[in-house]
Amino acid sequence: MACGPSTSLSITEVLAYDFCEALEKPVSWVGLDDLSTIRGTALVAGELAPPEQPTVYLALYNGQHPTPGFTFELTEANVDEDVLTLALQWHKPKENKLVAKAISTPCLILGLSPAGQIGQVEVRLDGVPFGNLSVPRLTQ
Numbered sequence: 001m002a003c004g005p006s007t008s009l010s011i012t013e014v015l016a017y018d019f020c021e022a023l024e025k026p027v028s029w030v031g032l033d034d035l036s037t038i039r040g041t042a043l044v045a046g047e048l049a050p051p052e053q054p055t056v057y058l059a060l061y062n063g064q065h066p067t068p069g070f071t072f073e074l075t076e077a078n079v080d081e082d083v084l085t086l087a088l089q090w091h092k093p094k095e096n097k098l099v100a101k102a103i104s105t106p107c108l109i110l111g112l113s114p115a116g117q118i119g120q121v122e123v124r125l126d127g128v129p130f131g132n133l134s135v136p137r138l139t140q
Contacts, residue, residue: 020040057111061105064104066101
């Protein structure tokens with residue numbers, strides 16, 4: 001029995017934004033059509049073309065904050081069997097940095113493809129479990 005070439009998992013940052021709307025859970029799945037709602041405005045380039053490979057979109061959200069400048073940073077990604085473990089760091093604005101006084105709701109949206117390679121995603125933020133989701137099965 002011949003084996004085909006292995007395909008690596010691709011993780012793409014789709015959106016990192018300070019003022020995300022419509023997200024309530026720390027870790028959730030979203031669709032391409034949800035991006036303009038999350039961003040709160042239509043995307044400049046118009047509608048996004050569907051990806052060539054089956055892709056799922058993971059939304060990471062860490063609540064409201066008193067200023068912009070809070071961000072997620074993906075620091076590590078490991079696949080063991082069909083479990084993808086993502087390690088992220090949470091960054092606050094630098095202490096002496098001038099920032100606007102406005103409530104921010106930062107999020108990070110990651111595209112994971114091909115989606116069929118993983119069955120579970122575990123997310124750790126600053127070394128602490130942040131969320132755990134089963135990967136939805138996509139219909140083509």
